[in-house]
Amino acid sequence: MLHPLLYLCAIIGMAGAQTYIGSFGNNTVVNISSCPITYYGQQFEKLYVSRNKPTARADTKVSKPVRSTQQRKKPNLCRFDSVYELVSGLCVCNLTVTSRHLSGMTLMYNESRVVDCVNVTCDDAAVFNTSAPCGPMEHCENNTCMVDLVCTVTGPTVVEFDGTNNYIPDRCAYTLLNFSDVVVSGKFRERRRQDMSFLNSVALSVNNTYFYLEQGGIVRLNSSLQTLNSSAQDFDGVELSKDHTGVTAKSSDSNFDITVFFDGYTAQIHFKGPDLCVSPSSCDVQYNDTTDSTINCTLMTERCNVLAEAPFTACHNHTDPNPYITACNDTMCKYPSVDGLYCQFLHAYVKACNLHAYSTLGNWWTNYGCSPPKALCQDKFCSDHEFCAVASSTDEACFCRAIFASSYTSNDTLGEVTECMGSTARVTLVGCLLEEKGINYTNLHMNDANCTGRKDEQDHRVTFIFDSSDTCGAVITTNGSHLSYANSIVSSFNGSVVREYVANISFSCHFFHPDNETMSFIIKDNSVVTEVTSVFGNYTLSMKVYTDSIHTRLVESEVELNQKIWVMLETEGLEGGFVTLVIDHCWATNESSSNANLTHDLIVDSCASSADGTAEVIVNGEKTWSSFAFNMFQFSGYSGDIFLHCQLHLCDSANNRTCTPTCPVSKRRRRSSRMQYVNEAPAFITMIWSN
Known part of the structure; x- marks a missing residue:
């Protein structure tokens, strides 16, 4: 009985076509172009005969086979793109994809294998199937689809890993990243306006150990204050370091790296791993505030749009400037252009660019009135009711948060109500309110110039006090109903020129005479x-x-x-x-x-x-x-x-x-x-x- 392929050719030959007559050696090639064979959608024009095992090889492009509804015997054939061959009943394929690891792959029927993040399967029809490769934000590393992304938090805006923006409306702690046993969150507080919140600190939790990165370069491990330098130090598996630009915390595992950078106002989370989860959650009361009519939104929009121009265009291929431009516009059209806020957005974009492509853009800041990259208020402590910012003199100072200051500004006062305790009088001024007015507390004294204020190093309040042992120049008067003693807090300057607010704060204590x-x-x-x-x-x-x-x-x-x-x-x-x-x-x-x-x-x-x-x-x-x-x-x-x-x-x-x-x-x-x-x-x- 003829082999099915030879039998088919014999029939064609009987019809008058040219017929091959001869004996087959160990390896014989027969030209059957005049009698091509179509098998599972593939046309064969040559027949290779071997005494050991027959081998079929196609020289033309494979078309997708059409399955029959009838039960067919599983063929000994492997196909992928234009190259396939059958060896010992196994699919052996030389794939035309770019991966060298797929070339010459051998798979059994219904066997799957993941190579270069691609899942390759030889199905029961001898057809190779592949899964989709890594997504547009991923790359293949160690046969795993990995992301290499940056999340930037600056001002009231979170530029997410996918480039979308989230605006923070309240004073709260938000989860920025939650992966494995690592959680990164940011705490937001108000500054000069009650209705706008800014990033105030960052918390990193790793296996229930908490690291707090705060303004001024302050780092706490749980509640313990840490001393850092530019050399990375290991704390329970987290590397911490600090230089003039800010604080860096890094947590790594076999399949991910998480780096958190915080310079006092901007945080950037660099994530390299297989997946990520961002789950912000809101809390606290939202406040309303009056619109600042002094802000020129058109001008601020023009200034923010410089991120679309050179030299920032060098970053555009890998760091989209649009989320940063939007964040800058949204903030600067509502918040006064103080505290170095405008430059903060430019620095944030360049830092994100550097994390993606290690590009610093040279001394770009010289053309935009910004300072070189540095941590704001490094090693400067501000109390909980204060925030640190650049003053008009370019020095860094602690200013009052809007909600805290509102009770004083509504009464047009710089401090607390005078305390009268017997023959002792005490006046406490709020340090950050003095900063707002540009008043240096060291220039203040009472009527007696030797009686100066004492500053509390924790809350920065300045206290003036006098009593019967030293009246500090108090003026004492009495009438039929009460006894009064009054004093003043005034400024003193050397020289004939004054460039700061002149203080003259009067206060007094009154004691009624006792009744019968x-x-x-x-x-x-x-x-x-x-x-x-x-x-x-x-x-x-x-x-x-x-x-x-x-x-x-x-x-x-x-x-x-x-x-x-x-x-x-x-x-x-x-x-x-x-x-x-x-x-x-x-x-x-x-x-x-x-x-x-x-x-x-x-x-x-x-x-x-x-x-x-x-x-x-x-x-x-x-x-x-x-x-x-x-x-x-x-x-x-x-x-x-x-x-x-x-x-x-x-x-x-x-x-x-x-x-x-x-x-x-x-x-x-x-x-x-x-x-x-x-x-x-x-x-x-x-x-x-x-x-």
Whole structure:
């Protein structure tokens, strides 16, 4: 029986075509062009005969085979593009693709193999199938499709890995990259406007170890501050380094590299790996702010569009400038052109270009009024309510965040409300508000030029304080209702030319004179305390009764008629040498009202009343406390409570002023017989304070 191929040719030969007649050797080639064979869509014009195994090779382009609905025997044929051959029942292909690894590949039927990121399969029809190669943003590395991308975060804009822009509307932390056990997030805070947020810090989490990259080149490992230099140091598998341009953190594994760069305002994440995940999430309150009418948006758009021109065109093939131009326009048309913000966008684009192609574009900044690449506010600390930026003098300074500053600017003030504590006055100015005005706190002093402010190195507040030991030139006045002392914070300069804001901040403290104070003697209480309060200052006034002249033994329970007692009126919260307490008038009544019909004077016009005979002034107008004494009595015909009332005032004793009253010398007079002790149940009395 003829072989099927020979049989077909024999039939054709019988029809009159030229017929090959001869014997076959070990390797014989028969020209069958006059009788071509079509097999699974492939036309054969030569027949190769071997005594071992036949081999078919096509010399023409393969057309796609048309499958029959009938069950066919699996052919021993391999096809891919224009070259195929059959060897020992295996598909052996010389592929016309560019990869040298696919050339001469041998596959069994239904076998698959991944080569140069291409999945190659020999199917049951002896046809090679290939998967799509790596995507447009990927490249093949170690037989894995990898990405080599840069995400840039600058101002309020995130330029994503795919070149799209995300605008951050609020003050929040956003996840910028989440891959494997590595999470990179950025925290956004407001600057000069309440409705715009800017990148403030970057956090890198690797296997639950947290690295915080903050303004000023500050780096914390969890909560521990780290000291870095330009040489990379390993911290739990993360390489950290710091130079004049910023801080770099790098985390690597067998199949990815993640590099985070932060210069204080711009962060760039360079990712090399098989896949990535970006999942921003929003939080916090969004604020509204008034439109800044001073911004020339047309001019700012022209300035931002320079990224489309030379020398930046050298980067266009691998770093699209459009997301950066859009980010620049969106920001600069809303935010004032201060703080070096415009140059920040140009630097961000050039840095992204450098990460892609290691191109620096030379000294491009000289043509745009920008400084060379450097980290903003390197090693300069700003508190949480501040942000660091370039001042008008090109120096870096800490300025107030808009939300924090709003409570001060709405009241047109530079600091806190004056604190009045007794004879001490304290004024605290906010350091970043002084920076806004261009005021150098070292040039400020009170009326006395030697009294300067002290700056807190943590929150940068500047405090001015004076007290009775050093009034710092305070002016002290008094009238019928209150005592006042005033001072000023002013600027001082050397020379005849001034180029900064001249400060003149006045502040004062006022203390109301005490109202009439009333004490009633009932049973057991030996002292009463009240607090004299005003919107200007507070102090405490107390009245205590003792049984000895040195004020050591308080009345415990009972006092006999005609027993001598010492009454002490004392303030707390006022410092001696600055103000003193003066008793004007003390009198007793048989009712709680100080205007009762039945009264008895003990102190009149700051001196002992001659009507009592036992009263004497011990201390009055010399200190922040006063004292007097008298012998206990009761009203004739009354066995009820006795109420003691005292009227006092504060006296300015600074600058050697005399507050001690001058009293006439008089003899004591004995009380009348009705005040003497009588043979009846003794009166037991206690003092309480009655307002």
